[in-house]
Amino acid sequence: MDILTFLPFIVLIGAMFLMTRSAKKKQAAAAQMRNDMQPGTGVRTIGGMYATVKEVHVDTVLLEVAPGVHAIYAKNSIGAVLDDAEYNRIVHGDDQELDADGTVVPDDASSLTGESDDAEVARIDLAKDDAADDAEPEDAEVKDVKDAKGESKTDGDADSK
Secondary structure: OOHHHHHHHHHHHHHHHHHHHHHHHHHHHHHHHHHOOOOOOEEEEOOOOEEEEEEEOOOEEEEEEEOOEEEEEEHHHEEEEEOHHHHHHHHOOOOHHHHHHOOOOOOOOHHHOOOOOOOOOOOOOOOOOHHHHHOOOHHHOOOEEEOOOOOEEEOOOOOOO
16 A cells, blocks of 8 residues: 555544644633633623623522623633623723723714714605695596596596497
């Protein structure tokens, strides 16, 4: 047997070994992160909920979802343990970088267009007008039409022959 025959199998086995090794490292890092949780730290669950750790047990964690609202979660459901600055920035909206720079990003683009705030802006009135409901539309009137035989028909009557 030639070594070139076994080379693709050797490469495939090596690639599988490297992939499983990196996956095991990620799992070990996640387990270590969950074991290092302390009461008072902010966490994000795998469902995307942010909460504060109140108690840590062997397989479960007591989380404070809102002030006075507690829920028990499995340790495996914790997706990330956040540092205090990141947790406060996400949950409470505290942003020290914004305060430090003094830069304010506008909520809308009107300040970026160069138009002054005093300019008249054409607005469409989407409110229902009561006066328009009282008046009958012109299309609702029934019109008499004479056909070739001199018989009177109204709109909507079919020509029958």
